[in-house]
Amino acid sequence: MKRVTHANSFALRSHTCGELRKSDVGRKVKLSGWVQFQRMNKFVLLRDAYGVTQLVVPDENQLTGDIEVILDDVEVLSSSISNLPFTVQESPKLLKIVRHHGFVDIETPTLFRRTPGGAQEFVVPTRTSGKFYSLVQSPQQFKQLLMIGGFDRYFQIARCYRDEGTKPNRQPEFTQVDIEMSFTTKENIQRLIEGLLNHVWPEDMGRIPIPFPEMTYKDAMKNYGVDKPDTRFDVLLQDVTELAKASEISRIFGTSEIVDFAAIALVFKDSAALISKSAEQSFLESAKMTTGKTNLSFVLNRIQDGNKWKSSLAKKLTQETMNSIGDRLGASAGDVVLLGLGPRESLVMEWWGALYSLHFEPRRETLLAVLNYGAIDVLTWILVPSMGKMRLEVANHLETLGVKLRSNSKNFLWVVDFPLFLPSEELDGGPLQSAHHPFTAPHPEDEHLLRSSPLDVRGLHYDLVLNGSEIGGGSIRIHQSDVQELVLKEILQEDPANLHHLLKALSCGAPPHGGIALGLDRLMSIICDTKSIRDVIAFPKSLDGKDLMSGAPSSISEKEKEMYHIGAVHNK
Amino acid sequence: MKRVTHANSFALRSHTCGELRKSDVGRKVKLSGWVQFQRMNKFVLLRDAYGVTQLVVPDENQLTGDIEVILDDVEVLSSSISNLPFTVQESPKLLKIVRHHGFVDIETPTLFRRTPGGAQEFVVPTRTSGKFYSLVQSPQQFKQLLMIGGFDRYFQIARCYRDEGTKPNRQPEFTQVDIEMSFTTKENIQRLIEGLLNHVWPEDMGRIPIPFPEMTYKDAMKNYGVDKPDTRFDVLLQDVTELAKASEISRIFGTSEIVDFAAIALVFKDSAALISKSAEQSFLESAKMTTGKTNLSFVLNRIQDGNKWKSSLAKKLTQETMNSIGDRLGASAGDVVLLGLGPRESLVMEWWGALYSLHFEPRRETLLAVLNYGAIDVLTWILVPSMGKMRLEVANHLETLGVKLRSNSKNFLWVVDFPLFLPSEELDGGPLQSAHHPFTAPHPEDEHLLRSSPLDVRGLHYDLVLNGSEIGGGSIRIHQSDVQELVLKEILQEDPANLHHLLKALSCGAPPHGGIALGLDRLMSIICDTKSIRDVIAFPKSLDGKDLMSGAPSSISEKEKEMYHIGAVHNK
Incomplete structure (x- = not known):
């Protein structure tokens, strides 16, 4: 040592x-x-x-x-x-953040008022009956207000709170590095963060290559089936719908009721002999489970000499179809071709459950985006994330068998051009929702669509992804009071009174500004190569939010309940 | 700039x-x-x-x-x-704390379980009915557990929470620099902090002289009437009881019922002409107000040529008494002698209210200490803090008149040898209480008195005072499981089950350890010379805990109340 x-x-x-x-x-x-x-x-x-x-x-x-x-x-x-x-x-040696480039470290409160339209926030009762603080989910509003107040460059290692219930790899309290700058652009913030990470990266892990590559949300979904792609291995999702259509639909699906379908493929080279029958079953069942009651099919095909496929699908496709798909994918004997197929039906209630289980860390925004983003049809966007999930599952399995699939590199990646708004969470409609938060600025090229076609507007949001994990996210913010009010009132249909203080501040000559937050726990977990963020947190909470050492959360006295004007409500 | x-x-x-x-x-x-x-x-x-x-x-x-x-x-x-x-x-340029001397920055949770015997902690309801987190009042337990876990040197800029209701210069959330070390002593921690403060002190404010002087709690109370003395001016409290007794008690108090009394004096040089009749009234009324229903007297005497006193007291004291008091105090013509006199009655309920208003920032521990510390009689300890308060009030007044009383220096001071325990808050007795917290180690010289005479045991606690404000405090902790259990169970009569995890940890071979916490907001306020800590806090809360910008705390939805199993209880 x-x-x-x-x-x-x-x-x-x-x-x-x-x-x-x-x-x-x-x-x-x-x-x-x-x-x-x-x-x-x-x-x-x-x-x-x-x-x-x-x-x-x-x-x-x-x-x-x-x-x-x-x-x-x-x-x-x-x-x-x-x-x-x-x-x-x-x-573990904690990240040392240098106070470079004139940033001022400003502490902001955690006892605050609820921010509309975000994660569920913990509430803190006070001695005034019926009045509660909310524990901040991020210092978002404060950082913007500081910019408007003229602070120019802000920086904070901020404690944040989210009551997300039981979710793997999340904690009710966590720490993020928060940064906000006036008079800047998306690209400037990206370069700043790249330089910062390069500076704080442990020396013995080697330098990280900067600048980081950038990928649009659309390309990420299309090629990786997920908005935080693990680019350490180059197995990509490939749309083989047109090639598959050379075979008879009724043979493929065993029914003549289906008139159109989509097909997405993945190739794992030299894996046919490695993947056992039981592993195959486990992948296919897992995929079936996430897509639930939908009638999608997932088939694992082992490629043999002469491009003969060994699978239940082999008899349903013509040899020509198999040849053309094999050619397109560059698949040869000994490879595995994974095929996901699904009929293009119209959206029905049964699909909803599937959407919610399609991601490793179900995130409402992404799921909703999947449903309605752009002009891409629903079916493809259900099939694609399923295949994205299978891509990682098979890769993980092959690596446990000793196959070296992923490179040793730290693949940082910017994912950009997310949609700014998403359809309502309710199936029967309702106002749009913010994809990230209501303060993200629209992409200047799409700004004219704000009123006419808000779902087509991209936001100036950027996610920072490392080896398939989201470790940060930020945006250029709306700095015009009228645009912010349009977004809040007309598009999101939120009561602007809740954000009166921000709207007022924006009308006081707000500078253009933007920022980012990096998840310090996630980043540490990746640097230390731990399985869970719990391994890099002192006194972490369990999956269900318990501190196992002290037994928190625990009961409080009747005297305290009285002091805080709260009585227990026993819900059925 | x-x-x-x-x-x-x-x-x-x-x-x-x-x-x-x-x-x-x-x-x-x-x-x-x-x-x-x-x-x-x-x-x-x-x-x-x-x-x-x-x-x-x-x-x-x-x-x-x-x-x-x-x-x-x-x-x-x-x-x-x-x-x-x-x-x-x-x-404001925030304190840059250098990670010197091998200290490791470790973040600890803020959602935790209630620590017995401290300040009132905010509670956070959870989705489990009847279960609450407490927001930590300090990382005390965590820092000790980290030492026991072998971390050796810990450091954190920690957010802490206290629900202290309406108190001036306090905030419901605040930030402290927390430090803990294994295998160290009180003196080592003092030297560390002195070096640290010297290092971070703004260069253009000049170097601070180290090491800082040390004063016992007893001396602080005796000479300054407060446990955080402002030593920038050398007006000290002086006990003139014996001298005053040369005059007739019944004349002084106008009654023959009083058999014994105490007298404390303060001299302000050359101030007789400066203090107006109305200012005099205001001091005396203020002193009378804090002592409430007690029959203490406060008299402001203007000294004239030939040691003639101009005041209501002048006729009640013999000239010999005035001469001897004047000689002892070194008072001469043009000076002001402030005299506080009080009969030595036995403690009655009426005194209790007086005790609670004797300090600028009422602190239960100090008030209680005043009542019972050592063998000093109750009356002196009510009179003394009243005079301590008047000392500051008159000094502040004289300075507004242009008298330069205080030096420009930054007078750091260690106050040590506090009592380890205090009598029960209840007038009719009950178990002892910790003067600071139940983890402070007893002074080795007094350890043998733990069972037999706990109120006479000094603790290894140290407060850091700057210009009359407490900016930090710490202690050497108890590192023996049996001593900690003795303190918790036998002396404080707390249920050790609440601290089972700490007792268990102490029994795993805990190293001797100690630490300190510096109030960052207080320190910044003094460095920036602001009237209130609110002036150095971004988005501070008002005196009654409100965020005036956003209107927090505010109402929450019925849905949220249901989620957290809380209903409003309207107390009468």
């Missing part, structure tokens, strides 16, 4: 237990630590946060190893009646 | 409006900002966060000042329909 600079200052020691070297032989030292091991009342391994040193109780027949400390005196500071329930770990 | 380094990177400008100099003449520049002033459609003052530059619309008869920018092109980015309701301010 590396020596930590000046770790002996202000401490009851002259050296850490990881510090003594041959050059220290003969020196009088003072160590503090835990007894890790004791042998024959003669050898003691003393351990601290930095290392282990062997102590020797003086003896006539002294044996000395490389570095040992001969004991003068010992003081037992504390005794341990049980061993630590977990091992002493090295503290 | 100083130029902020690299403030033009990633921005729509080449220079800030405060940056152009004579050496830039002839250069093509791009500026972004607000139009501060416009004259004759010809001159425009453009302002940004960094300064102001004059722009000139090109004209045949060009006039140029020192630095002007001749306009090529203008783009209006946003228009202001009203002026900002407040002026654009310079961002």
